[in-house]
Amino acid sequence: MDNNISCEMKVETGDAGYVLEDVPHLSDYIPDLPTYPNPLRSNPAYSVVKQYFVDADDTVPQKVVVHKDGPRGIHFRRAGPRQRVYFTPDEVHAAIVTCGGLCPGLNTVIREIVCALYHMYGVTKVLGIDGGYRGFYSKNTITLTPKVVNDIHKRGGTIIGTSRGGHDKPKIVDSIQDRGINQVYIIGGDGTQKGAAVIYQEVRRRGLKAVVAGIPKTIDNDIPVIDKSFGFDTAVEEAQRAINAAHVEAESAENGIGVVKLMGRYSGFIAMYATLASRDVDLCLIPESPFYLEGEGGLLEYVEKRLKDNGHMVIVVAEGAGQELLAAESLNSPTAQQDASGNKLLQDVGLWISDKIKRHFARQTSMPITLKYIDPTYMVRAVPSNASDNVYCTLLAQSCVHGVMAGYTGFTSGLVNGRQTYIPFNRITEKQNNVVITDRMWARLLSSTNQPSFLRPKEIIEVRKQEELQTDEENSAKTNDI
Numbered sequence: 001m002d003n004n005i006s007c008e009m010k011v012e013t014g015d016a017g018y019v020l021e022d023v024p025h026l027s028d029y030i031p032d033l034p035t036y037p038n039p040l041r042s043n044p045a046y047s048v049v050k051q052y053f054v055d056a057d058d059t060v061p062q063k064v065v066v067h068k069d070g071p072r073g074i075h076f077r078r079a080g081p082r083q084r085v086y087f088t089p090d091e092v093h094a095a096i097v098t099c100g101g102l103c104p105g106l107n108t109v110i111r112e113i114v115c116a117l118y119h120m121y122g123v124t125k126v127l128g129i130d131g132g133y134r135g136f137y138s139k140n141t142i143t144l145t146p147k148v149v150n151d152i153h154k155r156g157g158t159i160i161g162t163s164r165g166g167h168d169k170p171k172i173v174d175s176i177q178d179r180g181i182n183q184v185y186i187i188g189g190d191g192t193q194k195g196a197a198v199i200y201q202e203v204r205r206r207g208l209k210a211v212v213a214g215i216p217k218t219i220d221n222d223i224p225v226i227d228k229s230f231g232f233d234t235a236v237e238e239a240q241r242a243i244n245a246a247h248v249e250a251e252s253a254e255n256g257i258g259v260v261k262l263m264g265r266y267s268g269f270i271a272m273y274a275t276l277a278s279r280d281v282d283l284c285l286i287p288e289s290p291f292y293l294e295g296e297g298g299l300l301e302y303v304e305k306r307l308k309d310n311g312h313m314v315i316v317v318a319e320g321a322g323q324e325l326l327a328a329e330s331l332n333s334p335t336a337q338q339d340a341s342g343n344k345l346l347q348d349v350g351l352w353i354s355d356k357i358k359r360h361f362a363r364q365t366s367m368p369i370t371l372k373y374i375d376p377t378y379m380v381r382a383v384p385s386n387a388s389d390n391v392y393c394t395l396l397a398q399s400c401v402h403g404v405m406a407g408y409t410g411f412t413s414g415l416v417n418g419r420q421t422y423i424p425f426n427r428i429t430e431k432q433n434n435v436v437i438t439d440r441m442w443a444r445l446l447s448s449t450n451q452p453s454f455l456r457p458k459e460i461i462e463v464r465k466q467e468e469l470q471t472d473e474e475n476s477a478k479t480n481d482i
């Protein structure tokens with residue numbers, strides 16, 4: 001047994017600049033593992049499907065926009081059922097855990113992992129870990145069967161609970177080992193996937209025949225590589241209701257202003273997409289795009305102009321926007337500003353900006369305004385997933401189960417260019433997906449709202465320089481790049 005852990009990626013190269021960033025496999029560190037024919041071969045629903053099994057050499061390119069003479073670039077292993085599996089149904093003892101904030105679709109993913117294990121692979125031992133990572137060592141488990149999970153996709157939240165903090169590697173891996181768990185499905189955001197990578201390394205160091213697989217969950221869409229995260233469409237759709245309400249309120253008052261705060265700690269995707277979808281928004285503020293209030297070209301000047309031209313306006317602000325401006329005015333001590341996972345706790349930018357606008361217009365007696373502030377942040381993420389997210393969650397969960405049964409480990413299941421893939425943890429955890437404000441998507445937003453970019457020419461040059469450095473390494477995030 002090889003106890004020398006290499007965190008380096010398994011990279012294979014081929015002709016014309018082809019690179020496969022492969023995922024680890026149980027057989028990398030446990031020799032002579034027996035394999036078995038995939039039970040799907042005799043499943044009446046699947047056995048008739050031509051080419052149901054994925055070819056062992058199938059890979060998916062990270063970039064689909066290529067030049068004639070350019071290299072073929074980075075590829076990921078294609079997800080899907082394999083001809084042979086590394087577990088018998090009786091041998092499997094699976095566990096599912098959800099960590100981090102809520103997101104529409106969590107219950108659907110749980111449901112579909114359980115159902116895929118039961119119905120496709122004949123597995124009957126599936127546990128839910130209660131309340132995130134700490135549940136491995138501080139709580140009882142929840143037995144999950146198709147009957148228990150039957151209706152859960154119609155509910156928001158996660159039936160097995162979630163939490164932040166509490167990632168204690170030795171205790172978690174002891175619990176996996178002591179309970180004889182050999183498949184761990186970890187659903188969560190960037191922090192969770194980092195935690196999953198650490199668990200995988202420890203499981204491998206101990207030489208356990210236990211697969212550790214991640215499913216990316218983030219309402220903020222801040223996970224790199226993947227096309228978009230599950231629940232994102234639902235969140236954007238739900239945000240429309242708040243924006244519509246803000247628009248109705250604003251339109252019905254003299255100089256009416258509707259302010260809507262949406263989630264987005266470091267990435268403003270929900271705000272950007274909700275704005276683009278609505279067409280009623282006049283100003284969208286996101287963490288990636290700095291702004292200033294006072295003076296020529298400032299936010300207050302724009303609000304004033306918009307009210308004079310239109311008589312009302314709608315502002316969408318992502319919770320992480322303008323935090324540096326709030327921090328400059330804040331008296332809070334830095335230690336009070338982190339959650340249990342070490343994430344920065346944000347101040348309420350919606351309230352702050354509403355207050356700044358009200359004060360500005362109070363000084364201008366000639367222009368009385370009516371401002372309504374709507375904060376639907378938790379409502380947006382607590383709803384059940386919509387129809388398209390349900391299908392997405394189902395494919396994601398099934399793809400993950402296929403990979404796990406085939407013995408792959410240390411991977412996150414994710415959609416890349418419309419195909420399900422297995423992505424090594426390193427790729428998922430190395431950086432964050434952000435809105436690129438020099439890309440076309442943000443330009444579309446600016447031209448839809450007609451808002452100023454708030455960037456001075458010198459700042460534009462600086463932003464471009466930084467982003468060129470990033471985009472040289474890989475194409476910018478898919479959600480920017482459409």
Ligand SMILES: Nc1ncnc2c1ncn2[C@@H]1O[C@H](COP(=O)(O)OP(=O)(O)OP(=O)(O)O)[C@@H](O)[C@H]1O
Binds near residue numbers: 343
């Ligand atoms: N670097 C890390 N190493 C190990 N565990 C981590 C790390 N970062 C976060 N975690 C653990 O992962 C879990 C979830 O992390 P976090 O609260 O940051 O949410 P997340 O997964 O990023 O989801 P989201 O931000 O979308 O709500 C927590 O239990 C936390 O302790």
Ligand SMILES: O=P(O)(O)OC[C@H]1O[C@](O)(CO)[C@@H](O)[C@@H]1O
Binds near residue numbers: 263265319339
């Ligand atoms: O209040 P909680 O549960 O910590 O979650 C808030 C955070 O979770 C997220 O939804 C995901 O990270 C952020 O947008 C938000 O800042």
Ligand SMILES: [Mg+2]
Binds near residue numbers: 100189190191
């Ligand atoms: Mg996170």
